[in-house]
Each structure stands twice: as structure tokens, then as C-alpha cells.
Amino acid sequence: MIEIKNLTAKVDGNEILKGINLTVNKGEVHAIMGPNGSGKSTLSKIIAGHPAYEVTGGEINFEINGKMKNLLELDPSTRAKEGVFLGFQYPIEVPGVSNFTFLKESFNEICTYQGLDKMNDEDFLKHLRGKLKLLEMNESFLERSVNEGFSGGEKKKNEILQMAILNPRLSLLDETDSGLDIDALKIVASGVNALKSKFNATILVTHYQRLLDYIVPDYVHVLYKGKIIKSGGKELALELEEKGYDWLISGVK
């Protein structure tokens, strides 16, 4: 579904990614782990198209209509419409724009892009209710301004709600577990699991193993100083939990 080859990137003149290679297929869940500052969040933001990051080399190809296409040529909103979703570590607060308006605008953009009719408010509300239930969210969330005054857990649930509405093919979840208590973590994880299918893929960015107890990855990669220094199965995450990162990074310059 997505192939990343020798990707290098800069932000504010600093080289953050120094040659990333990663292939993710349909139906797979990959976890990207690593200590703070290793470039994990940068990678997910670049895939989504954040303007502050400059890709200096390599490529990202994404499957669109059965063919691999250069994702870097598409603007962020087109990437989203093609099925790339970024769940933010720190979801942005948008005072004055209601969650309902935000979700509806977003959903209708995607409908239009796919040549489908827009949904009217009433039908869209019905569609939303099912998704709200999945995340144990109250309908009053829809009237509130996007993320404004939300608790950490509510913000993350709101991210997964958006994901449920957009129904992406590739979900990048950036530190989705940060700021969550255990109950909220379970709800968020079960939401993500419910949305998984053999047609879509998930990349989880996290530096704790905790989330991976609830969303079990097929592959785990360790990112350090802008490179993937180790890849393995889910047992790698457990090993990291037990031993920390030092045994892996001591030899890396």
C-alpha cells in the first residue's frame, strides 16, 4: 500500500530523517517506536504532507487505484481524500467551528472527490451516531467547538471519530496513547481495532509498549536518529519494554 524508499528530510535546516525504508501492505499494523526526538512524528507528518518539513531525497509511493503513485506530489488535502489519515499527537483546538460542521465539511469533501452525492445534515447525523457509539461519545460533542476545552482523552477519541468518518486506507496514529488514562486508552484502541480490515493499514507511532497490548502490531520498527535501526515482530516491543532502548542504540552514531 505504501512504500518509503531512502527518505531524507529537513526541518528548519536540521536533517531529521536520514534514509527511511519502510513498506506497509494492506491489512497490516506497523508500530514505529523509538526514544524522543528520533524522528517518529516527523515521518508521520511528512506522509500526511506537513508544509514545514522539506523532503530532501528518496520517495514515498502510495497505491491509488491499483497503481503506485508518488504521494509527495499531492497536497495534504488530496492525500487525505486518497485515504491517508493522520491522527495528531496534539489535536488542534478550533474555537468557533463546531465538531459537526468540521466532520460534515470533511466528509462531504471526500464524497465529492469520490463522485458521490453530499449527505444532508439529517442523514449525516444518523451516520455519525453509530460512530459516536463506537467511541462511547455523547452526541453533545457535535455541538462543541473542535477540541476546545476537551480533556486529553476526549481529544484522542475525537481523532478516532474523525478517522471513523473518513474511513482511510492508511491511518497514521501519532502518539495516540499519550495523555490517556487506561479506560480512555481501551476505548480508543477498540475503536481503532473495529476500523481495521484487510483493505486498510495502520502505522502506530508510540514510545511506550502499553498501546500495543491493545492494538497488536504485525511489525515493530525502532527509529533512532532518523533511521530504522531494528525491525521485528510484536515480541520486539516486549523486549524494548523490558530492556529499554540502550542495548539497541549504543552502537549507533
Added chain:
Amino acid sequence: MDTETLVKFAEGQLSHSNGELAVFRKKYLELFKTEGIYQDLEGYKFTSLKSFNQIVAQSDKKTEVLQRPSEDFINLTFINGVLQESDKKIDGLIITSIENSLPLVLSTLNTKNPLTNLHHALLSNGAVIEIQKNKKIEKPLRIFSLSSNDNFQGQTIIIKAGVNSQATIMEVIEDGEIARTFIQETYVVVENGANVEHIQVLANGNQSVVHSSTQVKVQASANYTNFTLNLSGKLNRRNLELELIGSGANGESYNLYLTNNNEHSDINTIIHHRVADTTSNQIAKGILDGESKGIFTGRIHILPQAQRVVSGQMNKNLILSKKAQAHSQPQLEIFADDVKCSHGSTTGQLSDEEVFYFETRGIPAKKAKTLLALGFGLEIVLKIHDKTTREEIEKMVMTTLKDKFQLTGVK
């Protein structure tokens, strides 16, 4: 235009009143003759008082005035200063003319601003609104001040909310494409335990100038929320003086100014915490485009005896062009030591992070910016509790935002 012409104009208007009112007006006309519009260089740093010194020729030009009585509101409409038929008596609400409540009016008009002498010399138009104690007025009251021809007008609104009463009052000053100089004073007393939501909207064409001053006294355990909304107009100067005079009084001030081309909006507020255990909150937001100017001055004044005060203030400006100017002047004067105060001011463009967030949800950058600018302005409107009023104001603000800043693409 000079003071002499204005004096002649005010003298001409005098014949419309008699008795005690005429005596009062003459007294202030004499004061105006000697003092003119007196200068306040500090308070009027960005807005020249000469702007209000102009008599607009009473031209034949007329525009049609659209009266919009609505079942959802209690309606009160002034056209060219003359009260049109107002709604029949509402339980708990007494509305009288200035002349018929003269003792109350004259004892209330005790403040002074640079245009007071002129305002008082012209005193005749307006209304006294009394909400009786323990009464909750279910429907919001909407006061329209409309104009059909070029003119120079004064208007006075006095609101007295009795003990434990509750009401939402909306004042709308609006003209089409006429040129009007409008001088307004509004006085509000919110008695113990009362709850008043007060929305003051200005939506003029591009020729009129407005000077409005609102003075509010909030007694113990009472709540008062003011919305000062400058949606359009060539030059709008709004003063708000909000005094918290009883323990447990809460005062809030929400301001929105939308300016484009050469429009000028100047909002000047003072919140006095006169006693202990009072709270206030203030947010002012501006969206500025073209070569327009938006000024916000917010003074928070906490007296030594006013301990345990909680007060917050925020001013945010969204600038859409290189030539638009925002002036933000927070002024904190705190003389008590046990208080919690916060304030902040930002001026800038829409943030890239916000736009990116929308883009990752499939919303293109241009539309994202529109939604964000609408949201920026609507944050103020969403603070209005009364649903009917909020929806009405939301419509007005949305229309202004779309027409004024060419923000399109949203419902």
C-alpha cells in the same frame, strides 16, 4: 464642520421639548457652547473627536427602511429617532419614553464623555426599559435604530433590571447607504441577583459615524454580559464602562470588530472592580482587511478593597492584509493584592498548524482558511446564551464575514 453650526442645529432641535426637559437641554447646550467637544487625548488617541463634529446636511435622499418585526422578539423600532409602534405590554416589562420617565432619566445621566454635552443638549429620543423584580422576560427584546435619510441624531437607552430579574436585550444600529452621525448613550443598572445579557450591534453602511457610550452598574450576585459587535460602518467608536459594585457581581465583555477597506473601529472598555469577590471576563476579537483599523483598549481596574477578584482578558486580531492595522492596549490597574488576573494579546494571520489540521481531513487550504476565519469570529457569538438572539446574530455575522471578506464555500 465647526461647533457653531452644531450649536445652531441643537438650538433648532430645542423647540421639540418643553418643561424640565427643555431646561436640562438648554443647560447642556450652554455648556456645549463654551466647552464644545472637549478633548481627551489619551482616551481618543486613535480616533479624532472631530469625526463627530459634523452636521450631515438634511438631504432629500431617502432610502427605504426595512422594518423586521419578528414573533421571536419583543420589538421596539426607531426610525430617524422616532419610536414606531412597539409591541403591546409584556408581563414584567415596562417601556416608556424619555419624556415620561424624566426624573429617572435625569438622575441617571451622570457620566461624562467628550460628547456628553452635545448628547444631553439633544436629549429626546430613546426609551426607558424597566424589568420588574423577580420577572424573567422569556423573549429577547430587540431595539432597532434605523434611518431613512441623512441626519444627525442622539439616542438614549436606559435599562433597569430589577432584583432577581432576567432578560436578553439586543440593540441594533443600522442604516442602509445614508450618512448619519449617531450619538448614543446607554445606561444599565443590574440590581441584586439579576441576570442581563446585552448585545449591542452596529451594522452601518460606509458613510455613517457612530459614537456610543454604555455605562453599567452591576449589584451583588448579579450577572451582566455585554456584547459589543462592530460589524460595519465608516467609523465606530464604542465606550463601555462596567462597574461591579456588589459582592458576587460578575461582568463579562465580549467584543467583535470586522473591518475592511477604510473602516475604523475603536472599542474602549473599562471594568471597575469596586468591591471584593467580584469576577470579570473579557474577550475581544478583530478581523481586519484592506486598509482598515481596529483598536481595542481594555482597562481592568481593581480597587484596593476589591480582594479575591478573578479577572481575565484576551484580545486576538486576525489580519488578512498587509495594510490593515490592529492596535491592542491592555491596561491593568491592580491595587488589591489577593487577585487572579490573566491577560493576553495576539495579532497575526491564521496559523499554518490549524490550516494543516483541516487539510489532513480532506478540506483544501482555501476552504480551511474560510472556516477558520468564520470560527474565529463566531467564537464571540457562541457566548450568547439566548438561542434566538444567538442565531440571529450568527446570521448577521456570517453574512458580514462572507460579504466583507469574500469568504465563501461554507453553507
